[in-house]
Amino acid sequence: MESLASLVSSFVAQLQSATLAFLLGGFLLAATGSKLAIPDAVYRFIIFMLLMSVGLDAGIEVREADFDQLALPALLAALIGCVIVLIGSVTLGRLPKVRREDALATSGLFGAVSASTLAAAMVALDERAIPFEAWAPALYPFMDIPALILAIVLATLHKRKSTGEQGGKVGVGAIIADSLRGSALSALLLGLAIGFLIQPQDLYEGFYDLLFRGFLSILMLVLGMEAYSRLAELRSVAQWFAAYAVISPILHGLIGFAAGYLAHILVGFSPGGVVLLAVIAASNSDISGPPTLRAGIPGANPSAFIGSSTSLGTPIAIAVCIPLFIALAEIVFVL
Amino acid sequence: MESLASLVSSFVAQLQSATLAFLLGGFLLAATGSKLAIPDAVYRFIIFMLLMSVGLDAGIEVREADFDQLALPALLAALIGCVIVLIGSVTLGRLPKVRREDALATSGLFGAVSASTLAAAMVALDERAIPFEAWAPALYPFMDIPALILAIVLATLHKRKSTGEQGGKVGVGAIIADSLRGSALSALLLGLAIGFLIQPQDLYEGFYDLLFRGFLSILMLVLGMEAYSRLAELRSVAQWFAAYAVISPILHGLIGFAAGYLAHILVGFSPGGVVLLAVIAASNSDISGPPTLRAGIPGANPSAFIGSSTSLGTPIAIAVCIPLFIALAEIVFVL
Amino acid sequence: MESLASLVSSFVAQLQSATLAFLLGGFLLAATGSKLAIPDAVYRFIIFMLLMSVGLDAGIEVREADFDQLALPALLAALIGCVIVLIGSVTLGRLPKVRREDALATSGLFGAVSASTLAAAMVALDERAIPFEAWAPALYPFMDIPALILAIVLATLHKRKSTGEQGGKVGVGAIIADSLRGSALSALLLGLAIGFLIQPQDLYEGFYDLLFRGFLSILMLVLGMEAYSRLAELRSVAQWFAAYAVISPILHGLIGFAAGYLAHILVGFSPGGVVLLAVIAASNSDISGPPTLRAGIPGANPSAFIGSSTSLGTPIAIAVCIPLFIALAEIVFVL
Amino acid sequence: MAFAATTVTIIAERFLQDGILKLLEEAGTSGYTLTEGSGKGRHLTRTHERPSLVRDFDIVRIEFIMLDGEKARAIAQRITSEYFAEHSGIVSITPTEVLRPERF
Amino acid sequence: MAFAATTVTIIAERFLQDGILKLLEEAGTSGYTLTEGSGKGRHLTRTHERPSLVRDFDIVRIEFIMLDGEKARAIAQRITSEYFAEHSGIVSITPTEVLRPERF
Amino acid sequence: MAFAATTVTIIAERFLQDGILKLLEEAGTSGYTLTEGSGKGRHLTRTHERPSLVRDFDIVRIEFIMLDGEKARAIAQRITSEYFAEHSGIVSITPTEVLRPERF
Ligand SMILES: Nc1ncnc2c1ncn2[C@@H]1O[C@H](COP(=O)(O)O)[C@@H](O)[C@H]1O
Ligand SMILES: Nc1ncnc2c1ncn2[C@@H]1O[C@H](COP(=O)(O)O)[C@@H](O)[C@H]1O
Ligand SMILES: Nc1ncnc2c1ncn2[C@@H]1O[C@H](COP(=O)(O)O)[C@@H](O)[C@H]1O
Ligand code: NA
Numbered sequence A, B, C: 001m002e003s004l005a006s007l008v009s010s011f012v013a014q015l016q017s018a019t020l021a022f023l024l025g026g027f028l029l030a031a032t033g034s035k036l037a038i039p040d041a042v043y044r045f046i047i048f049m050l051l052m053s054v055g056l057d058a059g060i061e062v063r064e065a066d067f068d069q070l071a072l073p074a075l076l077a078a079l080i081g082c083v084i085v086l087i088g089s090v091t092l093g094r095l096p097k098v099r100r101e102d103a104l105a106t107s108g109l110f111g112a113v114s115a116s117t118l119a120a121a122m123v124a125l126d127e128r129a130i131p132f133e134a135w136a137p138a139l140y141p142f143m144d145i146p147a148l149i150l151a152i153v154l155a156t157l158h159k160r161k162s163t164g165e166q167g168g169k170v171g172v173g174a175i176i177a178d179s180l181r182g183s184a185l186s187a188l189l190l191g192l193a194i195g196f197l198i199q200p201q202d203l204y205e206g207f208y209d210l211l212f213r214g215f216l217s218i219l220m221l222v223l224g225m226e227a228y229s230r231l232a233e234l235r236s237v238a239q240w241f242a243a244y245a246v247i248s249p250i251l252h253g254l255i256g257f258a259a260g261y262l263a264h265i266l267v268g269f270s271p272g273g274v275v276l277l278a279v280i281a282a283s284n285s286d287i288s289g290p291p292t293l294r295a296g297i298p299g300a301n302p303s304a305f306i307g308s309s310t311s312l313g314t315p316i317a318i319a320v321c322i323p324l325f326i327a328l329a330e331i332v333f334v335l
Numbered sequence D, E, F: 001m002a003f004a005a006t007t008v009t010i011i012a013e014r015f016l017q018d019g020i021l022k023l024l025e026e027a028g029t030s031g032y033t034l035t036e037g038s039g040k041g042r043h044l045t046r047t048h049e050r051p052s053l054v055r056d057f058d059i060v061r062i063e064f065i066m067l068d069g070e071k072a073r074a075i076a077q078r079i080t081s082e083y084f085a086e087h088s089g090i091v092s093i094t095p096t097e098v099l100r101p102e103r104f
């Protein structure tokens, strides 16, 4: 009872953050028809800056990491990515008026990971002074890629079955390559490599880290605006997608939290790391996932998977899941 | 006599500012055909950053504000906006070869407010260490919107009279909404709200304020370039517009200064606030005003109102009025 | 023997720099087909920021400069620019399958100067704490413009000879004006002027210098990507261009170093200045030179001169010549 | 197999864009394509090279393709009278062919 | 002197761009011109005014001119069947004239 | 009512833009519209996706509409000989119709 009260109070306290204010602000601006727009070039540059920053930081600090600890969370991340797709396939995919391709593409997107949500979670942890393993953000691709692969493979098999078409292997290698080549993962991996090899501490602190929070606030504005303007897409598809987009981030986050807790017990994964794993699970891919899925599952209606992720999934992941899992961690780990 | 000498010396001293150097530099670059161009995306991002910064600052500090003091300056600002339009209507509007619509659109633009000029004035006050009320920049919409509304209403009535057309009310609500939705005012208001509600001091200081002066210098470069390249428009219209664009900012500024002085006596409005009110009055809208006026007064020739404001009005407001009214304040208030 | 060893060890030590890591990273990203792209607007803004920063710094500090020292290096820079074009004309220009116009355009480009390489060299000198005259970066136009002029004049004379066409003077004034109007030189000169006249120390340190290294890292990424993607152009022309692009930067840099050494002995030009002169000589123009040459030598195939400079010349200048000439200076001047 | 169709190209200032697109949707076009640009006509010169202080006066080029030429012309006419009596902008009509008529 | 030629205009989402351009080069066009834009069809609305989270769904407008009208139509047909059976996009064909036939 | 007119489309590198636009104005066109793009021809590949180190080699697509087809062709011919003998670029001419002939 008491812990529920403290969960609620920590959750509520966190709602007063600049991150959420900008997210909500963007939503309201778009809803009131404001002409304010962050230029596309700036948005893309911000994504680069945030991911490069996350990568550099992880790369710089990973030298001191204990690699035994890394294996289990990475494996768990991959498992979670697959489980999310399977859950989506047997829940969303079985609902009336929901086409199988659309369900698979949507759950692929929700299994994959959002760089923006990850960045927001890192700032939120910093603000609550909850430490996490420097390499934890590098769990991102371990969940992202398996989820996308599984969704595309299942959709292809389904299509073959229904059209009676024969076919060879699905190009798993191509999907992996496509994911790694996406602009967000490329920046993250490049940052990791440079951070690890060159250790550019000054450059990181004096530029990338310096601008991190400011750029994140602007990114939130963009996500809020985009959430509003994609609501129209969402309205054009079955309401089940909206329901899925609201419920599943929380559910996926809980799965992630549980898995992280396991890793905490087995290999001492930090509480902050557990939160990040939960948030990664709760998030859905907003940059690289959609085109990969569109190319891989051409039959899927983008209004369904983009509408549900951009207009509901991402706001829920940021505004509900981040404070929720931080609050949960504070109770579970008595922080 | 002595005060005139000190006015001149303070004025001249202020001309040696980076703000003016960049403004002039932009003008010279454009005049010499330089290919240097600040990308449009960067320009729009800078406008966002400056207005968000001004808004955040005002919002953060307004909590401690004494709201009694706010009412009178806001009222005066609205009055000044209307008076400027009326003056333009009976002076510029009565001159030979000047069409009534063009005169009203132009004086509407000069009654409205430039966010860039406002930002430049804030930096100039900072440099001379003259304090002002944190909420003073929020006077902006109080002058901006009434001026636009009055100009459009007068132009519509004029058109109805001359075409003998009947008509219902002019859509004042639509004009207000259109103004508030403009990118500059949206950013200012969003910043105000977030600053007030969340008090994101660190974010403000570590990002928005950090980059303020630098971005302002670049904005000045853009304004200088744009001033030169709009001279061609100005040349295509009656010379009265050029005369109006040179004289009226100073005149409007003096009206603003007088009104501010009144507020100083009555409610203790600060000297810095008086300067800001004068500069707001002297400035003309460069971002949101023109499209609002173009939509509201479709008969007006944009070469007239954009030419006169961008190529002469804005440079005069920044290069002449800001140092002038600061110098005046230093004498009047013995700073 | 010992000095060779220390040359090699200093060279190798410098390879571990963030500048090179980003350059190489960009190359690898492009080679692996990554979709990461720095938006064009950001790239152009970065060029502006870097050149404005270099200009401001030089302008601020040049007040204390001893102008007697400036004349000789400037004269030498101009000479080097011309010598590079002449060397290219009698080596590259005489090779089989190499058209004279292409050879002249290419050596004009290699005689001209790259702002990006210059900025990278300044950071490298800073990192090794090797001081240089504040005005040294201002040597840039003294080498850049003569090289472009000579290349265009020689190409025009050649064309007249081969077509038997008569003609008046070649428009040297137009070429100079065109160079000075280029976006990089414009920003540098504007920065110089503002720095000199206004001395905006705070603005320089708090904004332009603050962001310098960060933006340089991103610029290197862009140059690396561009190097890879222009390899295709290079492959479409005679292999001699590739050979020239690899060898000539080192050769030109040695000429620059020797000239700088002369200035060191005669007028006390600093070791850091000698390195900068060598790097300026080694570099090739990547922004303003190509269009000037294209307009001036319309018969030249851009695949030849852009391919060789962008895909090989620039990476060699940055990754080989900068560390090489710093290492050389450390030995020659016993730093 | 290619089928005869009609392309209508509308060049307008950006602040008219929303209204024009709404009109197109209501009038029953199956889609439209929009590119941004600059230009010069009787009034302002709009340029994309330097920042446009007033983005709303930039040029947008909207084109839609329709199988039914008469209907396309009627829409073109309607846009002209609703928008271009008072505002800047032009409309042109070009015969074209399309490959999958069911899409238009 | 102007010579009859054929312009083929392809409107597609950006993630198809590389494939389409490769097809064009292999099919022997002498060049192409590409502009970026936005649009609306049966599916997504793409807009250039706000950031597109998913840049790959933006619209690209690719046009190529060919002297040989039959060949141009064949390429248009090939693109339609290879790409637009499954993906968004349209192709249109317009007669035109060019001035220097040796260039195409 | 629609009136026959002629659209001339000029594709050139940006560094020729100023000269071409000046020629158009002097030649008496009533306006022009310009969009930016990329492309491939005999020489360089120009792309808008990554930064173009050399912005001046980007592609601009300039189009103007004229009622007088002969005059439009003459202008097209003049641009071709003044610019495209030496430089990259192409010109095409398409018949079109416009709605308000007094504007052109
Ligand atoms: N003759 C023309 N050919 C092509 N575009 C034109 C022409 N006239 C006007 N335009 C375009 O239409 C816009 C508005 O023209 P106007 O209504 O004359 O101010 C211009 O900025 C051009 O983009
Ligand atoms: N009737 C049309 N006229 C012009 N462009 C169209 C039309 N239909 C579709 N488009 C373009 O083709 C893209 C894809 O359309 P769709 O395949 O219907 O989703 C749209 O975003 C538009 O840019
Ligand atoms: N056949 C073509 N169709 C469309 N655009 C072309 C064609 N050939 C050339 N272009 C355009 O014209 C530019 C210059 O071509 P070029 O003069 O061949 O280098 C290219 O970058 C393309 O944008
Ligand atoms: Na996920």
Ligand code: NA
Residues within 6 Å of the ligand: B109, B110, B111, B112, B113, B114, B252, B280, B281, B282, B283, B284, B285
């Ligand atoms: Na005003």
Ligand code: NA
Residues within 6 Å of the ligand: C109, C110, C111, C112, C113, C114, C252, C280, C281, C282, C283, C284, C285
């Ligand atoms: Na050189």
